[in-house]
Amino acid sequence: MAAVKALPTTVDDIVVGPRVKALREAMGMSLRDLADRSGVSAPMLSQVERGETSPTLSVAARISKGLDLTLSQLLRLDESHHVVIVSKDQRRQSGGTPKGHSYEMLTPPLPGQRVALSEHTLQPQASTGGEGDSPIHEPGSRETVLLNKGTLDLVIDGERRTLSEGDSVTFDADLPHHFENPGKTEAVFLAVTSAGLKRG
Amino acid sequence: MAAVKALPTTVDDIVVGPRVKALREAMGMSLRDLADRSGVSAPMLSQVERGETSPTLSVAARISKGLDLTLSQLLRLDESHHVVIVSKDQRRQSGGTPKGHSYEMLTPPLPGQRVALSEHTLQPQASTGGEGDSPIHEPGSRETVLLNKGTLDLVIDGERRTLSEGDSVTFDADLPHHFENPGKTEAVFLAVTSAGLKRG
DNA sequence: TACGCATGTACGTTATCACGTACATCCGGT
């Protein structure tokens, strides 16, 4: 009473159970095999697999370790399922700053998406980070950049790295960073941003 | 065979606590605010934040939901931190089947990597899936492909989709699939594979 | 100062997680 007794529904009760069972069987293990590898008792595993109980994080972590996975990897297995095509003329023209930086999104704007692909064009002497650009990414996000044309400098956390055509770089995108084009020609690069979280 | 007595300890006791606290404070919420949003009692939240208890998956999920995250996203926040550059001539020449399919890896072969970037070349009339190709990807993996040159057909789970230059497609890579080049010219495409799990 | 109000935490109780043991079932070998 006193206000709405919290949420009666929305208990999207994590459905890791079937997943665990499938993975275990795919590895050719019995409940006791996994019990040995994980340090979790076989009966417990059985209950978890059938969704009869919700394990604590620590045992869930041990289970996933027994499956040669991290817990986050295990939990990630239950997300959207489908195929989405973004044709060239459907690309979302997201950027277009006067400072010489523009980019297009190549992946659909769906929730639960693990990676975002975008193609950036940077004019000579220009740099990213102007108005309208996503400033720094959410905690935990990670970025891979492939330089298709020209030269590019990545300035991250104080340090500067230079890329030449065909190089790629992977880094933690939640560190302060931006790109600069030190050359005399346009630079074109592809950015792969993973773990793009969302905040309102 | 007694299967390696497994690990006696390995209590890499999930350290989500401080993370939860940081996120909550970053959102300007009190324990009771988060309690309302998540349906988890404030005292419980306090204990979790200080690592005095290991929450069950269901409450952990409710907590992360209160933080506008999925549980996998929350857990993913504790992973490696660095920058790695792969220069063009460092690319690992991974494929090279006689059937007209070859590709190079653009991302470093590190554990904990969320995405793998590879550039594929497919000769006219050739298709992926020959010997030496990764057959189907691990459960939960997801793939985005960007067609840079030529035309390409994606055959997935029975259905066929045709891509033209500049198109991209995102799909679940744990479904049976392969690519074919229906054209008369070489096809070049970039593949972004996420959630690359590991099996031994 | 005293008050209201918000914060985070210590308490005691209930619900349930997680264990060890024991049971039922299926399958291959002799």
Next chain:
DNA sequence: ACCGGATGTACGTGATAACGTACATGCGTA
């Protein structure tokens, strides 16, 4: 058929996760 041995599951018990309530402290305001 009979018997090991492997599988997954139903108990009963101890541990602990999760709750509601009550306490301690801090801060702005009257």
